[in-house]
Amino acid sequence: MAELERGFDKVCEVFRIHSLNEQQKAAIINLVTKKKDVFVNLPTGFGKSLIYQALPVVFDEIVPEKKHVVVVISPLLTLIRNQIESLTALGLRAVSLSHLSTEEECRKVEDGYYTYLYATPESLMKNERWRC
Secondary structure (H helix, E strand, O other), X not given: OHHHHHHHHHHHHHHOOOOOOHHHHHHHHHHHOOOOOOXXXXXXXXXXXXXXXXXXXXXXXXXXXXXXXXXXXXXXHHHHHXXXXXXXXXXXXXXXXXOOOOHHHHHHHHOOOOOEEEEOHHXXXXXXXXXX
């Protein structure tokens, strides 16, 4: 549990916030320690996105020898764009996968350069490169 607390502290440092709220902590704890699927139903502006954005930071504290990545699939292009801008402004590596992705971006994804991968369902389904 000490690693988890260090993870929470690191999230606050990386995202430049004072603390996580109790709902954010509970969701992360359920996912990380209990390995449970998590459904979060909170009002707009409550910090739902931070829950999944925090996961690589938390896991990097718990299992530092591995690189951790979050894949976010959303139909909302504006949300994707805004979140990538916010993460990039914090110095985090985020990219949107789409038909507009450059070959360099695709190679960086495959090489594990990015921590946050965003895509629309259509962009993943229509692109053979990202299908198994």
